Amino acid sequence: MAIIEIEHVTKQFQTKKGVVEALRDVSLTIEKGQIFGIVGYSGAGKSTLVRLINKLEKPTSGRVVIEGEDITRLSQKLLRRRRQNIGMIFQQFNLFRAKTVEDNIKYPLKLTKKYSKAEIDKRVDELLQFVGLQDKKHDYPSQLSGGQKQRIGIARALATNPDILLCDEATSALDPETTDEILRLLKRINDELNITIVMITHEMEVVKSICDEVAVMEKGRIVEQNQVFELFTNPVHPTTKRFVHSVLNDDIPGEVDVRARKIYRFIFNHQQILRPVLSQVGRQFNVDFNILYGGITELTDKLFGNLLIEAVGSDSSIYAALDSLLSHGIQIKEVNGFEN
Numbered sequence: 001m002a003i004i005e006i007e008h009v010t011k012q013f014q015t016k017k018g019v020v021e022a023l024r025d026v027s028l029t030i031e032k033g034q035i036f037g038i039v040g041y042s043g044a045g046k047s048t049l050v051r052l053i054n055k056l057e058k059p060t061s062g063r064v065v066i067e068g069e070d071i072t073r074l075s076q077k078l079l080r081r082r083r084q085n086i087g088m089i090f091q092q093f094n095l096f097r098a099k100t101v102e103d104n105i106k107y108p109l110k111l112t113k114k115y116s117k118a119e120i121d122k123r124v125d126e127l128l129q130f131v132g133l134q135d136k137k138h139d140y141p142s143q144l145s146g147g148q149k150q151r152i153g154i155a156r157a158l159a160t161n162p163d164i165l166l167c168d169e170a171t172s173a174l175d176p177e178t179t180d181e182i183l184r185l186l187k188r189i190n191d192e193l194n195i196t197i198v199m200i201t202h203e204m205e206v207v208k209s210i211c212d213e214v215a216v217m218e219k220g221r222i223v224e225q226n227q228v229f230e231l232f233t234n235p236v237h238p239t240t241k242r243f244v245h246s247v248l249n250d251d252i253p254g255e256v257d258v259r260a261r262k263i264y265r266f267i268f269n270h271q272q273i274l275r276p277v278l279s280q281v282g283r284q285f286n287v288d289f290n291i292l293y294g295g296i297t298e299l300t301d302k303l304f305g306n307l308l309i310e311a312v313g314s315d316s317s318i319y320a321a322l323d324s325l326l327s328h329g330i331q332i333k334e335v336n337g338f339e340n
């Protein structure tokens with residue numbers, strides 16, 4: 001079921017220098033329960049897109065439908081209620097510096113005017129336990145590390161039990177180890193609380209570790225969208241290729257001389273155990289496959305292999321062997337030395 005539908009949205013900003021087209025005819029559907037990544041370089045329009053989802057921005061044209069409701073038409077009162085259903089976390093955490101951890105988390109609960117003091121206290125304790133920071137309850141943000149600040153940001157975003165969590169470069173200010181911890185926490189939130197997560201990021205490592213689906217943005221448009229595995233294994237748009245290339249080691253090393261050799265790139269997934277298939281097909285067709293270079297990477301929860309392989313044998317036997325490998329579902333690309 002779709003939880004977020006963005007339909008033909010454009011967003012223009014009037015500036016002194018003229019009109020900036022931040023979004024140009026963007027359409028996007030995010031299914032309930034997904035972790036959906038939106039990637040793009042700086043200025044691509046990611047923040048503007050995500051700010052439309054909780055109506056921090058209003059589209060110039062087009063519709064934004066959240067859980068079946070067109071939020072571009074909502075009254076202020078209904079909009080406030082709808083916003084309780086959408087949590088958001090930020091790169092710079094945006095905690096209130098003059099408030100304790102406890103008061104930061106209480107803030108959205110008090111705003112709703114729905115809960116008693118006892119309910120609020122109970123909820124704060126639950127949330128602190130969930131993010132593993134019970135002992136920091138009375139600290140101020142300045143006493144916390146970056147990772148701890150983001151955990152508190154997450155606790156605050158979850159306070160009103162939202163269905164959707166928006167993450168705007170939520171790990172970009174963190175070191176790799178802390179990034180991993182926060183990503184694991186987000187995955188738990190998705191799995192255990194069934195919250196749909198929208199992550200905007202310029203880091204493909206983030207997409208690779210937790211996203212199910214991803215949209216790539218450039219100059220206010222979505223240029224490619226796919227399931228993470230498909231996007232990494234078969235990127236089509238040049239910008240997507242650059243992003244994928246930034247995390248997958250798919251360069252051909254300088255010392256591999258691809259001239260006058262029959263070299264192929266084999267791409268395969270976790271269902272295929274490549275080695276037995278390779279040796280079996282090699283024996284059958286009298287072809288030797290030498291693995292020159294490559295590796296196996298984890299994508300979300302699947303394995304993805306990308307290997308450079310040299311085939312040694314007669315032309316006809318190599319083509320027959322490759323045919324057979326294709327029928328096993330292995331993707332094969334010819335490398336002529338000028339691939340990529």
Ligand SMILES: Nc1ncnc2c1ncn2[C@@H]1O[C@H](COP(=O)(O)OP(=O)(O)OP(=O)(O)O)[C@@H](O)[C@H]1O
Nearest residue numbers: 013015020022040041042043044045046047048049
């Ligand atoms: N309030 C605003 N007024 C004028 N222009 C804006 C405004 N907000 C965004 N823009 C412009 O819209 C375009 C998209 O900006 P946006 O912040 O959405 O991109 P982004 O992909 O999130 O980039 P970054 O990661 O650098 O924030 C940029 O050209 C930006 O300068």
